[in-house]
Amino acid sequence: MTTDEPSVSISNVSHSSLAIGKGARSENRYAAARDESAEALLRAVRELRADLARLNASDETRALDEALADTENEIARTGTAGDTRRQRLREVLSDAQSVLTLFASAGAVAGLLGL
Known part of the structure; x- marks a missing residue:
């Protein structure tokens, strides 16, 4: 290293991710902490x-599965499902109500969302 080159010093990095250089990519593999209600x-x-995977797919079940997948990803990523995500899930659950009366699991999700 010559004297005119910049130096970089990283002393401690934990539960973080970083990337250096052109085209570098960083991924954080640490799961966000979740409270009991999020779990x-x-x-x-x-x-x-x-x-839902046991049913024939319809527009309603596809929309619900997408909203559920988004909720699952958000909880895994952030440790919680935000108010906007919960509201969207409430709306989609209401739209798919005729199909969901068959499943106790739908009642569990609805109950946890305050429906």
């Missing part, structure tokens, strides 16, 4: 998605 919603969302 309960995540379990219920996963159960309902598994139940």
Whole structure:
């Protein structure tokens, strides 16, 4: 290293990700901490998605599965499902109500969302 080159010093990095250089990419593999209510919603969302896979797909079930997948991803990424995400899931659950009366898992998700 010559004297005119810049120096970089990284002393400690934990539970973080960083990337250096052209085209570098960084991914954080640490799961966000979740509280008990987020854990309960995540379990219920996963159960309902598994139940939906047993049905013939329709526009309503596809929209619901997409909203459930988005909710699952948000909880995994951030540790919670935000108010906007929860409201969207409430709307889609209401739209698919005729199909969902068959599943206890739908009642669990609805209950956790305050419906």
